[in-house]
Amino acid sequence: MAAVIGEALSVEGYALAGAIVLVADSQAEATAAWDALPPDTALLIMTTRAAGWLADRLAQHPAILTAVLRP
Numbered sequence: 001m002a003a004v005i006g007e008a009l010s011v012e013g014y015a016l017a018g019a020i021v022l023v024a025d026s027q028a029e030a031t032a033a034w035d036a037l038p039p040d041t042a043l044l045i046m047t048t049r050a051a052g053w054l055a056d057r058l059a060q061h062p063a064i065l066t067a068v069l070r071p
Helices: 009-016 026-033 048-054
Strands: 002-006 020-023 043-046 065-068
Touching: 002 009, 002 026, 002 048, 009 020, 020 026, 026 048, 043 048, 048 065
Parallel strands: 002 020, 002 043, 043 065
Antiparallel strands: none
């Protein structure tokens, strides 16, 4: 399953492709989005800001393939 975390304007369109979209406009929202990821998440796409907010958590799940969107 693919999921996307980041600012609303940058990520909402990914829902059209079937990804789970978790809007995060702050570090607290990004952390909550991370905690809400389905256990079968295989691909996580993030905005640059979300990747910075979640940097310490990404190492906890090395099996999740991650990609960061260009600004």
